[in-house]
Amino acid sequence: MSQFHPVSINDIQAAQQRLSGIAHHTPVLTSRIVNDRTQSQVFFKCENFQRTGAFKFRGAYNALAQLSPAQKQQGVLTFSSGNHGQAIALAGQLLHIPTTIVMPDDAPGVKQTATRSYGAEVILYNRQQTNREELAHNLASDRHLTLIPPYDHPHVIAGQGTTALELVQEVGELDLLLVCCGGGGLIAGCAIAAKALFPNLRVIGVEPTLADDATRSFYTKTLQTVTNSDTIADGARTPSLGQITFPLVLQYVDDMVTVSEAAIIRTMFFLWERLKIVVEPTGVLAAAAILENVVTAPGMKIGVIISGGNVDLTQIAKLFTE
Structure with a gap:
């Protein structure tokens, strides 16, 4: 197993077979309001409907x-x-x-x-x-x-990659794929899967501004860390990308951006209210990038991974009233 090629499209396709009939084939949602607002065609891959409420x-x-x-x-x-x-x-x-x-x-x-x-x-x-x-x-x-670590493991990465594989199998070729990033397992797997099928597709990772270690790592080409970030996106509080995921992100991901805490909260509220789906703060990172104009791609066909929906309703209710 090569250090820089620990996961291939074959591994992801094998994972898809292994998960067949066990993992949910999660829905892809569209919204006229979102398309009008972004002047693009947006497809939300809703892993908040996955077993245990997340892509994991x-x-x-x-x-x-x-x-x-x-x-x-x-x-x-x-x-x-x-x-x-x-x-x-x-x-x-x-x-x-x-x-x-x-x-x-x-x-x-x-x-x-x-x-x-x-x-x-x-x-x-x-x-x-x-x-x-x-x-x-x-x-x-x-x-x-x-x-079994949460992201820095070839079999974990391959399993997460089935998220994007399912999405492109359902909606066809995309111009752009937006994926939230914590430790990098989801974005690494999704980028490998999507680019194997559509090499010209661009993949952009999205992090909270308060936990921007992967973005800094991407731009400096040196592994950066963050310590005990207090972002509300708890799934992105990982200290750094992993020894496996970092080289994969550098190889397969086209860009990295960050979104503010306010943008995360506004996007959660929007998706709850307009798409009628329960999403957690980490789950909306990719959506926040397009809805808050951090990424603009008018006229393009865009995939957005909604990574999870496990919210503590007592805590989230406070955010909506602040």
Whole structure:
């Protein structure tokens, strides 16, 4: 496996076969209001309707399904702010694999509750005091568990890439694909899949301005980090791109942009109100880029990945009244 080609379109197509009948084939929504507002044709790939409420189930199941019988019996461990943890927990339940999830103690309550409901053991830590990767590696070593990281893993990336594969299979060639970016697993997989089918398609990643490590990494070509960002887009609080995802982002992604917290909130409100879909802050990053004119592409056919819909309604309600 080459360092710079750990994931190919063949891996993503194989993941699609593995996920067939297990992951949901999520809907693609369009909106006349959005098309008028952007002067383009926009297709929203709604992973908020995926199992566990986010795209993460694709990569989690694809990774766990390929473990050896011995690894499956022993169990797996991961670290996650919520969506990947839920995904690993459900995939483990479906494949009869014991799961342990290391989560920050301030992760949305709805995500903690859901993760436990799938049968996982949840271990909470303080984000300000603990390095989650270190904690996870130590626990995995002590308990002889296989560590499945949330994004920096070839099988996880290949699973996430099925999101874009499904989208272009359904709507055909796109001019532009907008994808939210945290640790880079989704955007790396989606860019590989989309460009394998349509090489001229441009892929743009979108981050919160308060967690712009991937954007800075993209422009400096040097891995940049962010520490304990307080963006409301909790899925994008990852400290940096990964050792696998960073080279893939540099190779396959055409540009990176950021959106403000206010833009995230306005976009959430717009999508809730106009498209009638429940989306979480991280889930609207790509949509915010086009709806807030950070990216403009008049006359173009644009794919937008809505990455998830796991919101803590008690917290979100406060944002709408501020």
